[in-house]
Amino acid sequence: MISEPELVDEPGPDPAATAATDTRDTLDAPRRAWSRRPWLGAVGGAVVASAVWAGGLFVYDWVGPGLGGYRTDRDPCRVAHLDGLASVLxxxxxxxSRPPQKREHPALFRWNxxxxxxxxxxxxxxxIDYELHRKTDPxxxxxxxxxxxxxxxxxxxxxxxxxxxxxxxxxxxVVLDGQAVLRMFVMPNVSPTDGGIAPEADPxxxxxxxxxxxxxxxxxxxxLMSALKS
Known part of the structure; x- marks a missing residue:
């Protein structure tokens, strides 16, 4: 007759070994976490840098280049005193000699x-020709x-x-000042009735x-430049 198998007591876990394993895991955890941090930091830094760069482009595109204080609500021929030229001419x-011309565009303002x-x-x-370039470098x-x-x-x-x-x-x-281009041409008046020849000057x-x-x-x-920015 086959008898019941005898029960043999299995040895339980060694308390000393378990404590040593727990201690080793506890000590290794910071090293494993530290080994991952440089990689995560690099990725995080790249993401932040990309966001700042993209944000900078967005702000530049939205705001546009600085216009240096130049205004578009002043007739350059009215604010120009021309005292120097008047003293000799x-x-x-x-x-x-012709009506003023004013042109308004989101990219370019011009007054002639x-x-x-x-x-x-x-x-x-x-x-006098006054241009203000609002989008590109002239x-x-x-x-x-x-x-x-x-x-x-x-x-x-x-x-x-x-x-x-x-x-x-x-x-x-001709003057380039930031985004502004200003031209001043001074010339003897030539009437079309004179056939393109300047009249004889008065002595x-x-x-x-x-x-x-x-x-x-x-x-x-x-x-004039100062007057257009005041």
């Missing part, structure tokens, strides 16, 4: 106007244009200025050579 100031100095046959026209394109036209680069005004003082009693001054009227016109145009442009 005649103090009498008349209406411009003119002032006539000294009534009579020796009158001069001062043409510098590279303007520099290429001035090089093509042969303008002389100077450091008299703004970020950079260009001048073309010819030998025909005229001067052309008693004030006259100025290209060098004097350039000096006074720079002074008057500086005043």
């Amino acid at each position: 005649g103090s009498e100031r008349g209406e411009g 106007c003119s002032v006539r100095l000294a009534a009579g046959p020796s009158a001069y026209d001062v043409v 510098g590279p394109e303007l520099g290429a244009e001035m090089d093509t036209l042969g303008y002389e680069r100077t450091g008299d005004l703004g970020d950079v200025s260009y001048v073309d003082a010819g030998d025909d009693d005229s001067v052309r001054l 008693k009227a004030p006259t100025a050579g290209p060098a004097a016109l350039r000096t006074h145009a720079v002074e008057d442009m500086r005043q």
Whole structure:
């Protein structure tokens, strides 16, 4: 007859070994956590940096470049005193040779106007063109244009200025100041009825050579730039 199997007592867990295992796990836990932290920190830093970079692009695209305080609510020909040019060309100031033109666009603001100095046959026209670029940098394109036209680069005004003082009693001054481009052309008035020929100058009227016109145009442009930002 097969008898019942005898029950044999299994040895229980060794309390000393269990305590040693628990102690080792406790000591290893910080090392395992530390080994993961550099990787997690790098990923977290990259995510934060990407978010900041993307946020910066969003803010720049939304706000646009700084306009340097230049305003669009002032007629440049009205706020331009032109005291320097008037002192050598005649103090009498008349209406411009053509109506002012104002163009408004989200990317570009432009105002073109003119002032006539000294009534009579020796009158001069001062043409002012004011551009405010709201989205892009006008510098590279303007520099290429001035090089093509042969303008002389100077450091008299703004970020950079260009001048073309010819030998025909005229001067052309162009200024880049941040996002603003300002042009001032000073030339003898030529009426279409004269066949494109300037009338004979009045001997008693004030006259100025290209060098004097350039000096006074720079002074008057500086005043105009300040007036457009005040």
